[in-house]
Each structure stands twice: as structure tokens, then as C-alpha cells.
Amino acid sequence: MEQIPKIIEKVSPALVSVVLIKPNKEIQEENQEKDGFVELETGSGFFISDSGLIATNRHVVFEVAGDYWVFWNNKKYFAEVLLRDPDNDVAVLKIKNQGKTPFIKLADSTKLQLGESVVAIGNVLGGLQKTVSSGIISGLSREIMAKDESYNKVFELKNMIQTDAAINPGNSGGPLLNLRGEAIGICTATISDYENIGFAIPSLFVSMAVAEIGAKTKK
Missing domain, CATH: 2.40.10.10 (Trypsin-like serine proteases)
Known part of the structure; x- marks a missing residue:
């Protein structure tokens, strides 16, 4: 379909990567990173508001005790998990101090x-x-x-x-x-x-x- 490249161009700025991180003292020596943390799991997400709200799967942020970074626009941000809905596999995150974010409108x-x-x-x-x-x-x-x-x-x-x-x-x-x-x-x-x-x-x-x-x- 001819419109797909235009759709991708439109929504790509609102896409993010969600990463679970842990201090390297909890990880085996060979997996340690220089900054003191190691990335464990990754998933996708996308902005749903210009205030930094992000939608993703609940299973992407399943570890309640874990910390999560969001990689967006060649930078990483600490993400606060505002809600986990295990019944519907939905999670909502938020990043701060990023200014207004591009976002994807939710359809009905x-x-x-x-x-x-x-x-x-x-x-x-x-x-x-x-x-x-x-x-x-x-x-x-x-x-x-x-x-x-x-x-x-x-x-x-x-x-x-x-x-x-x-x-x-x-x-x-x-x-x-x-x-x-x-x-x-x-x-x-x-x-x-x-x-x-x-x-x-x-x-x-x-x-x-x-x-x-x-x-x-x-x-």
C-alpha cells in the first residue's frame, strides 16, 4: 500500500524502546556495563500524549521491583510505571523533563x-x-x-x-x-x-x- 511509508514517517517520532535495568552487582560479571547498570529486557512502546505518557504491554514491564529506561530521540529517560493492568496486558509509563512529546492518537x-x-x-x-x-x-x-x-x-x-x-x-x-x-x-x-x-x-x-x-x- 502506497500510504504505508507515509504512515511510518508520521508515527516513527512517537515510538520508544522500553528497557529493564538492574545494578550490575545483581548480574554476572561478564554481563556488566561500565555505567554500573545492565540492560536485561527490551520492548516497544509509544507516546499517547504530548506530556510523556507511554503505552506498552504489561508484560514488557512485568518486574515490579525493576527500574525502566525509555530510549527515545537518541536519549534515555527514567520511566515511572503509572499503571499495570494484568487483565488486559496494558501498562502506562511516563517520562519527565523531556518537553512536549510527539504522540500517536488513539482511535476508537x-x-x-x-x-x-x-x-x-x-x-x-x-x-x-x-x-x-x-x-x-x-x-x-x-x-x-x-x-x-x-x-x-x-x-x-x-x-x-x-x-x-x-x-x-x-x-x-x-x-x-x-x-x-x-x-x-x-x-x-x-x-x-x-x-x-x-x-x-x-x-x-x-x-x-x-x-x-x-x-x-x-x-
């Missing part, structure tokens, strides 16, 4: 239609930066069983968007976009041993998470 995921064209993109550090795939919405309101490797538990995710756009470690946590460059969901899972079956969390759950944060802030 309740108005999606089967066959609608979509684009998945991620921004994991390393060789998987700017991982892009495209496809269509091939199913709505799907229920899947997902395994949380961090706790070795299987849990159910409901109301998922099914797509044949490739969802892989390069774009998990990144946005699933419509052709207007709006986020209709967060890329999150695939079914092992099957091709072209990926799933995304509807943007509705991201909006609900942001509303919950706002309600807590006002108390």
Missing part, C-alpha cells in the same frame, strides 16, 4: 471492521528497530490463552483484535495502526506454530487505563 477501537487494513510497527533496541508489517483485521473480540513467562502462569485475554500482520518480538508493545496513522491497539501476542495469526489489545483498554490514572491523580 469499538468501530473497527473486519477486513480493515492495519500496520504494525515496533522499535526495540538493537537489530529490530523500526520493525514493520501490514495486513488486515481478520477477527474481533477474540479470546486467547496467553502464558506469562515471568510468573509461569497462563491467563485469558479477552476482546482481542486478530490480524494477519506479523506480530513478533520486534513490534510487541508497539502500536497497531489504521491507515490514518492512529493506534487501534497494542501489538501483544501470536499463536506459536501458526503463521499470520497475531493479536493486539484494543485501544479502548488503553483509554480506560489513562482515565483510571487521571481519576487517581484527582483524589
Whole structure:
């Protein structure tokens, strides 16, 4: 599709990498970094407001005791995890002292239609930066069983968007976009041993998470 390069150009400034870090005293000697910390896990995320709010998967920031950095615009920022929603695999982070950030508008995921064209993109550090795939919405309101490797538990995710756009470690946590460059969901899972079956969390759950944060802030 001719518009995909324009979509990527539009949304790329709002993509980030999310990295779990720990002091190197907790890590084996051969993995230590010179600045005293070592990067352990990475995932994608994206700004959803100009105030530095970031949406990603809950499984990307699963370690409650861990610290997280966000890599954006060739700089790294400490990220505060404002909310983890394990039921919907949504997390919202925030970085500070960065000025206004570019962001991706959240679309109304309740108005999606089967066959609608979509684009998945991620921004994991390393060789998987700017991982892009495209496809269509091939199913709505799907229920899947997902395994949380961090706790070795299987849990159910409901109301998922099914797509044949490739969802892989390069774009998990990144946005699933419509052709207007709006986020209709967060890329999150695939079914092992099957091709072209990926799933995304509807943007509705991201909006609900942001509303919950706002309600807590006002108390």
C-alpha cells in the first residue's frame, strides 16, 4: 500500500524502546556495563500524549521491583510505571523533563471492521528497530490463552483484535495502526506454530487505563 511509508514517517517520532535495568552487582560479571547498570529486557512502546505518557504491554514491564529506561530521540529517560493492568496486558509509563512529546492518537477501537487494513510497527533496541508489517483485521473480540513467562502462569485475554500482520518480538508493545496513522491497539501476542495469526489489545483498554490514572491523580 502506497500510504504505508507515509504512515511510518508520521508515527516513527512517537515510538520508544522500553528497557529493564538492574545494578550490575545483581548480574554476572561478564554481563556488566561500565555505567554500573545492565540492560536485561527490551520492548516497544509509544507516546499517547504530548506530556510523556507511554503505552506498552504489561508484560514488557512485568518486574515490579525493576527500574525502566525509555530510549527515545537518541536519549534515555527514567520511566515511572503509572499503571499495570494484568487483565488486559496494558501498562502506562511516563517520562519527565523531556518537553512536549510527539504522540500517536488513539482511535476508537469499538468501530473497527473486519477486513480493515492495519500496520504494525515496533522499535526495540538493537537489530529490530523500526520493525514493520501490514495486513488486515481478520477477527474481533477474540479470546486467547496467553502464558506469562515471568510468573509461569497462563491467563485469558479477552476482546482481542486478530490480524494477519506479523506480530513478533520486534513490534510487541508497539502500536497497531489504521491507515490514518492512529493506534487501534497494542501489538501483544501470536499463536506459536501458526503463521499470520497475531493479536493486539484494543485501544479502548488503553483509554480506560489513562482515565483510571487521571481519576487517581484527582483524589
